[in-house]
Amino acid sequence: MLGWTDLDFVNFALVDYAGLMNDYLESVDPALSLGTTVNGRVLECVDSDGTVTIKVVLSTQKALGFAQSIEELANNDFDFLNTPTIFGVKAQDVVGGAEPALGPAHLQATFTIANPGDPIPDIRIMYQEELADHLPATIDLRSTTVGTLPDGTQAVLKIQQVGATNEAGELVFTREIVDIK
């Protein structure tokens, strides 16, 4: 699962675009299900030059989302599990009875694979560690999550991240928003 930061590196956020956190909650207790639904499609396109491009479109409803302070994470050795949230709650907190922050998330991603039918790589590992093997690549994630701040104030977490690889094979973001209002 990919996590996101804003341009100023102040906020870190996760949104459950793939339904992973919901799967975790259902594995703990089916009654904890958030009702997250993930729809979309995966296309495999073979160009005339033999390049195989994977195009993913996901539309997720009732996705769990939360945010943490990057400063607090850094001071805590990036112990995500034991660093408090500044918006929403983590899946573990939901197990403990906390009210989840939910909302829609939309993900579009393109990347290449070596041969038709090859396994699709883990998206986090691909973008963060093995991008050179999957060029060119693009990513576009947008989500809006309604929840509360730690003091109980109603708030909205907005994530917008749009990026594409450049000629040097580096993923360059043209939009990097992790905003809490």
Place this chain on the structure above:
Amino acid sequence: MKSLRICKHSLAAAFLLGVVFPLVAQAGPTPEAGCSKRPLSDFLSARIGHAGLD
């Protein structure tokens, strides 16, 4: 004039519902040329579980 405007809006809505949307639905999410569909699970299962952040 007001009723005419409402009538125009109604006709536009009817056109959208009756003609445009069915055409879009009929066109559907057909794969692009040179593309084939893969199961969504190919992407969703290609992940290493970090749901518990542990």
